[in-house]
Amino acid sequence: xxxxxxxxxxxxxxxxxxxxxxxxxxxxxxxxxxxxxxxxxxxxxxxxxxxxxxxxxxxxxxxxxxxxxxxxxxxxxxxxxxxxxxxxxxxxxxxxxxxxxxxxxxxxxxxxxxxxxxxxxxxxxxxxxxxxxxxxxxxxxxxxxxxxxxxxxxxxxxxxxxxxxxxxxxxxxxxxxxxxxxxxxxxxxxxxxxxxxxxxxxxxxxxxxxxxxxxxxxxxxxxxxxxxxxxxxxxxxxxxxxxxxxxxxxxxxxxxxxxxxxxxxxxxxxxxxxxxx
Numbered sequence: 019x020x021x022x023x024x025x026x027x028x029x030x031x032x033x034x035x036x037x038x039x040x041x042x043x044x045x046x047x048x049x050x051x052x053x054x055x056x057x058x059x060x061x062x063x064x065x066x067x068x069x070x071x072x073x074x075x076x077x078x079x080x081x082x083x084x085x086x087x088x089x090x091x092x093x094x095x096x097x098x099x100x101x102x103x104x105x106x107x108x109x110x111x112x113x114x115x116x117x118x119x120x121x122x123x124x125x126x127x128x129x130x131x132x133x134x135x136x137x138x139x140x141x142x143x144x145x146x147x148x149x150x151x152x153x154x155x156x157x158x159x160x161x162x163x164x165x166x167x168x169x170x171x172x173x174x175x176x177x178x179x180x181x182x183x184x185x186x187x188x189x190x191x192x193x194x195x196x197x198x199x200x201x202x203x204x205x206x207x208x209x210x211x212x213x214x215x216x217x218x219x220x221x222x223x224x225x226x227x228x229x230x231x232x233x234x235x236x237x238x239x240x241x242x243x244x245x246x247x248x249x250x251x252x253x254x255x256x257x258x259x260x261x262x263x264x265x266x267x268x269x270x271x272x273x274x275x276x277x278x279x280x281x282x283x284x285x286x287x288x289x290x291x292x293x294x295x
Contacts, residue, residue, distance in 0.1 A: 021055035026126040030057060030116050036193040037137055038115035043087060044126045048075060053118070060112050070237050071215065074108065077154055082106040090119070095129060102133030103161065110135050111162045111235060113213035135163055138188035138212045140204055142181045144234065146170045154236050166211050166234035176232040177242050179209035188250075196254040207245040212252070214239050219256035224248050 030040060040057040041047070047061035054062050060079070086106050093099045102110065110133045117129040142164045147153050149169070156167035168176060186204035202210055209232075216233040222241060223229065225248050234240040241250065 021052055023056065024126060026118055026128045027056045029128045030118075033115070035115070036190050037113070037198075038134070039113050040116045040118060041083070041109060041114045042118040043083070044118050044120035047083070048080075057116075060109070060114055068215070068217075068237075073154060074157075074237055078108040078158055082109050090117075090129070095119075097129065097132050102131065103163065106133070107162045108157060108235075111211075111213060111238065113137060135211075135213060136188075137190040138200055138202070138210055139163065140182040140186040140188065140202075141166045141179050141209050141211055144168050144176055144179050144209055146173050150236075157235050162235060166209060166240060167236070168232060168234045168240070172232040172234070172240075175230045175242070176209050176234070176240055179242075180206045182206060182208060198252045200250040200252075201247065202243055202250055203247040204243065205245055207243050209234075210241050210243055210250075211235065212239040212241075214252065217254075220252055220254050222253070223251045 038058065039060050040053060041060050042050075042053040045053065045061075049063050051062050053059040082105065086109070089100045089105055090097070110131070113134050113136060115131055115134045117131055119127050119129055121127055144166045145156060145160060146168055147156055147170065153167055153169050160167060166179070182204065183206075186206065186208075188200055188202045188210055190198065190200050192199040198212075198214065200212075211234055215237055216231065216239045220231055220239065221228065222231045222239075224241065224243065229241060231252075232240045232242070239252070243250075
């Protein structure tokens, strides 16, 4: 049966932006999947969750949620009166635009998060660290709207960023689960962080030319761009899937031929009858 849409779901779905995420406080956030029926949720449950994301949940997202609710209640829901950038920076970097809050009698209410980082942004600086533990710890130490934390293994890919101004912008133009298209414009160039999970076999092109994707903030994708205006395409069509499909098709053809061959052999072996003669 379809998940019943609530008034809160209807209100959030009025937002026709191409891509944003939702955090549901009215449920067991990381042990339910109902939220994902209508929204891109930063919570949810899966037995085979990405280890890095699970570690991010435990180290940062859950502590931020525990600090966030008392702050929202104390402010009477006035989000502009709380220090969102310092209380829940990781939730913001995941482009969490809406919170679902619990009310009495099982009802809920949507709340807009004005601190969400957006789909992608230029950073002023990249802080390089020596290992995964330092990267995960570093995510909680910096203003993630201005600074990205990266493993030193990605220094060749990302290089250094430079201070940005309000003219440096990134806009998402197309969203599909396996393809995203952006326009980026910056007079200085530098490093762009995407609010999308870093995962092997995603590819990127800038103005049609292949470039390497780096990882920052423990889980997100990033690219280094030259000054000017660029079209960025992030695409996921892994060769492993193509190879698996080829194996499946080949196996299917072999089974079909074996089946037909079996029928032919049985037909030839059948006893002769008068009608055959």
